[in-house]
Amino acid sequence: MFQKSMKPAKNIFLTGEINCGKSTMINSILEEFNIEYTGFRTIPYKINDIHMGYAFKSLVKGMEETPPISVKLKGMKPFKITETFDYFGTLTLEESLKSKEKVILLDEIGVFESEASRFQKIIRECLDSDKICVGVIKKKENSFLNEIKSRDDVLLIELPKIELGKHAKIREEVSSFFKFLVNDNNRGMRIMKKLNKRIAFVLTLVFSVMIFAGCTGNSKEGNANEKTITVEDQLGRKVEIKGDVNRIISSYYVSTSILIGLGLQDKVVGIEKKAKNREMYKKCAPEFLKLPAVGTGKEINVEECIKLKPDLVIIPTRLKKFIPDLEKVNIKVIAIEPESLDSFMQTVELIGKATGANEKANKFLDYYKNTLDKVSKLVKETKNRPTVYLGGTDNILKTCTGKMYQNYMIEESGGTNVTKDIKDGYWANISVEQLIKFNPEVIYVVGYAKYTPRDVFNDERLKGVDAIKNKKVYTFPSKLEPWDFPTPSSILGMLWILQNIHSDVYSTDDFKKDAKAFYKEFYNLDVSDEEIGL
Known part of the structure; x- marks a missing residue:
């Protein structure tokens, strides 16, 4: 386990509803101190004076361009x-x-940078630096926004949507805190706790008045909606779920695996086909082997779903055409698409919220983020990034594209995916000539492939490829479950790649220890070296 460090707050963020005065307050405080600052602002993006979206305005000298970050065309979503x-x-x-x-x-x-991994990384570096970061953060939920809001070194203040003049007391406290940080950074750190309490007291008074007014005006409606939650799935659909979720259908191996990791296997009433082939189910959820098979990653049996009377159905986004048929009979459906590191974390967060397993979801996400940070720090200590090729199911010429989760795994673990520039679809077929031209230093064969590394070594067409000449063709583990899928155990896939190509900074023994601890922590499983592919 990697523990979250406790740091004094030296970064200030305002949040709240649209037009509640967040940016106005930040700008007025910066003007009050007449201090030079850098960073960026978000501004309207206009074409011929018509508002078309939003743009990024750099405050760095010599970077006067204002490129768009979002564009909305008529009749379309931004x-x-x-x-x-x-x-x-x-x-x-x-x-x-x-x-x-x-x-x-x-x-x-905000939310537009949800898949901008490089930008998210530099934001973290800013927050970790000795600079003071002040800003505005969207009142939305996704894994990145939640991560920032929960940091120990961030003072988060939510402004209520009231007349700007009534923010004076809150502004005074924020200004006071900012003054200490700017003029005497060490002193500001020492009094942080005291100021936090004062600000919290002011906000509590404001919110208490607002809540009291709201409750006395509409108490019956509040009781009626007490057990209703609304989530936004990865198609951007708002899904309202009433009552407890006790019967779940998952037509997708990825979501089924996440449900097990969140301890929800007792609530699953229907799953994807080929469950009997999954070793992980046999160990962690043997009851799955007797459940009705309702579909695959390509289709779902709507009639079978209806018979099972689910409270919630989870499908991949590519099955969205089936959603109307399920909604006609009042079955709640969420669609997921975990094909990047960020979207995978959003998937876990979404399923956790929709099923009421928020605490376990957050616990796993904390582990996931901490491990990613660990991997990133170790990769920085390496001197090179070996070129890597991942062979898919049918033959060695089938590979992952740059759009797939596997691509991010390779890149985050200190490798360079030679097929990252292929953007057409997900699994792609290439030619022998292309693979020879890529000339990867390392080749991985997925554990569920119809061929083996021996077959690759014996392929005369590829004998000139470096990975084959240097005997660096490996099966991607494990025997329990595929670690290259966007499932909770994929974090072990990244650690395995790290120890495979950068054993100088992360050894096989380190990996064994972390892999066994992971399965014990999240699945209460004691696993052997053989089961984890070593």
Whole structure:
């Protein structure tokens, strides 16, 4: 386990509903102190004076461009431009960290950067630095936003949506805290706890008045909705779930695995096909072997689902065409698409919230994030990034594209995925000539493949490839479950890659220890070296 460190707060974020005065308060405090600062702002993106979305405005000298971060076309939902964050945004904050300014403005951190892994990483570096970060954070929920809000070194203040003049007391406290941080950083740290309590007291008074007014005005409606939650699935659909979720159908191996990790196997009444082939089910949820098979990653049996009377059905987004048929009979459906590190964490968070397993979901996500941080720090100690190729199910010429979760696993673990620039679909077929041209230093064969590393070594067409010449073709473990799938155990897949290509910073013994601890912690399983593929 990796413990969260306790740090004094030196970063301030305001949150709240739209137009409650967050940016206005931050800007007025910065003006009050007449202090130089760097960072970025989010501004309207206009074409011919027509509001088309939002843009990124760098406050770094020489970076006057304002590239869009989202664009909304008529009749369509806004679409985010992740590249703006990952390239222009990352460069802005890299320069901000190097600058002489003590303060970095982050206005605002929201939902558009949910898949911008490079930008998220530099945000973390800013918060970890000796700079003071002040900014605005969206009142939304996803894994990245929740991570920032829960940091020990972040003072988070939610502004109620009232007349701006009534924010004066809160502004006074924030300004006071900011003054100590700017003028005497060490002294500010020492009095942080006292100021936190004062601010919390002011906010409690404000919220108590608001809540009391709301309750006296509409108490009956509050009671009626007491057990209702609303989640947003990975199609962007708002799904309202009333009452407890006690009967769950999962037509997708990924969501079924997550349900086991969250301790919800007793509530599952229907699952995907081929359950009898899964060793993990035999060990952790043997009852699954007798459950009705309702579908696959490509289809779902709606009639069978209806017979099982579920409170919730979980499907992959590619099965969205079946949602209307299920909703016609009042069955709640959430769709998931965990094909990147961030979207996988969002999937776990979504399932945890929809099923009432928030505590276990958060516990796993904390472990996941801490392990990713550990991997990132170890990768920084390495001197090179070996080129890696992942062979898929049918033959060695089937491989993962840059859109797949496996791509992120390789890249995060200190390798370079030679097929990362293939963006068409998910699993892709390439030619022998392409594989020879890629010339990977390491080849992995998925554990569920119809061929073995021996077959790859014996393929005369590929004898000139470095990985084959140097005997670096491996089966991707484990025997319990595939670690290259976007499931809870995928974090072990990243650790395995790390020990395979960077054993100088992370040994096989280190990996064994971490893998066995993971299964004990989240599945109460004692596993052998053989079961984890060693």
